[in-house]
Amino acid sequence: MGKYKIKTLNGISESGLEKFGQNFEVGEKMDAPHGIILRSASLHEMEFPDSLHCIARAGAGVNNIPVDKCAEKGIVVFNTPGANANAVKELAIAAMLLSSRKIVEGINWTRSLTGDDVPKQVEKGKAQFVGPEIRDKKLGVIGLGAIGVMVANAAVNMEMDVYGYDPYISVDHAWGLSRSVKKANDLKKVFKHCDYITLHIPLTDETKGMLNKEAFAQMKEGVRIINLSRGELVNDADMIDALEAGIVSEYVTDFPNEKMINVPGVIPVPHLGASTPESENNCAVMAVLQTKDFLENGNIRNSVNFPVCDMGISIVKHRLTIAHKNIPKMLGQISAVLAEQGTNIANMINRSRGDYAYTMVDLEEEITDENVKRIKDIAGVLKVRVI
């Protein structure tokens, strides 16, 4: 076959793209791509061509991708877990300090000073920018994944009293969490006790609008809220009311919109969470290597809609990969087609995840086009590739 075609959306770091190598053609304009690599661009309105096998989000959040629609078409969606977590952790710490110490107002005021006695004006005027330290304050971390764990641990190191809430925490992340972080069994505990609350959860149907009127009503007066996760996790109208009422004293958001940018107490940041050279490189390298391994060998790592499935480098005549529904009799029907052709199966694995499954078959002989079509026609088969 010819070269694999990769379409890029958003600026993807060159240090990642160069890892594709000779077998790949990469560019913003690409007809009938086999893969797409992107950051935050929305794919919700995009029509996916039949050629498309995979989409890689160089980053964490996949709410810009119609993940279920992709699964239905057998398109594997990847992300790059943890690759930008340190960048977001550092901004979260900065955000807590920005929300406390009136740094932005102070800088803006200082820049407005004129005359030849600026040092004198500074000393006289600084009293208006007093703000509290974060040490000994209570911080609630909602979501203890790659970022939340790092933020919680860093806050412990800054001598904060940290509460963590995550009903779905993974074993690995639980292992990484400082023992000083207190477990909050419900959000009420976080809302009631915390002076700072930081969100590190994905945007899903469950989490949309999590911080709303009811939530604000339970919070400590003057709470500072950090949202480097997604704008829609917070109900904007309710946040504006909570700011006006003094329940929330400061709201740092990495996802500002036209309603919020000039509201007093809002500190709007232009989605800078992952904007460091280190995290842009990490994400791009991971997204590229996962895409390359999938297209060249059919292996799946870090997908958000298909299971982990890995048979190493393909060294046989042909490797067949089949994305299909997780329903009975699939393996039997696939192997029946191969048996009828008299083809020996050298190796085969099948993995499932929720409603979807993935099967890889190494064959010692070529499979005929007709038999590939027969496998494609099995009810429940979503996509078949011969590598």
Ligand SMILES: NC(=O)C1=CN([C@@H]2O[C@H](COP(=O)(O)OP(=O)(O)OC[C@H]3O[C@@H](n4cnc5c(N)ncnc54)[C@H](O)[C@@H]3O)[C@@H](O)[C@H]2O)C=CC1
């Ligand atoms: N501002 C930026 O540039 C960036 C923003 N993000 C956002 O941060 C989010 C988190 O990123 P990671 O920590 O890397 O993801 P992650 O998948 O490692 O962690 C998410 C955590 O949230 C937990 N969670 C899910 N639903 C929850 C709920 N209802 N209540 C409490 N916890 C819940 C999960 O169990 C998981 O531990 C991303 O989904 C993305 O939206 C991520 C990277 C950069």
Ligand SMILES: O=C(O)C(=O)COP(=O)(O)O
């Ligand atoms: O990884 C994420 O979820 C982010 O929000 C980062 O977005 P970006 O890649 O900087 O457009």
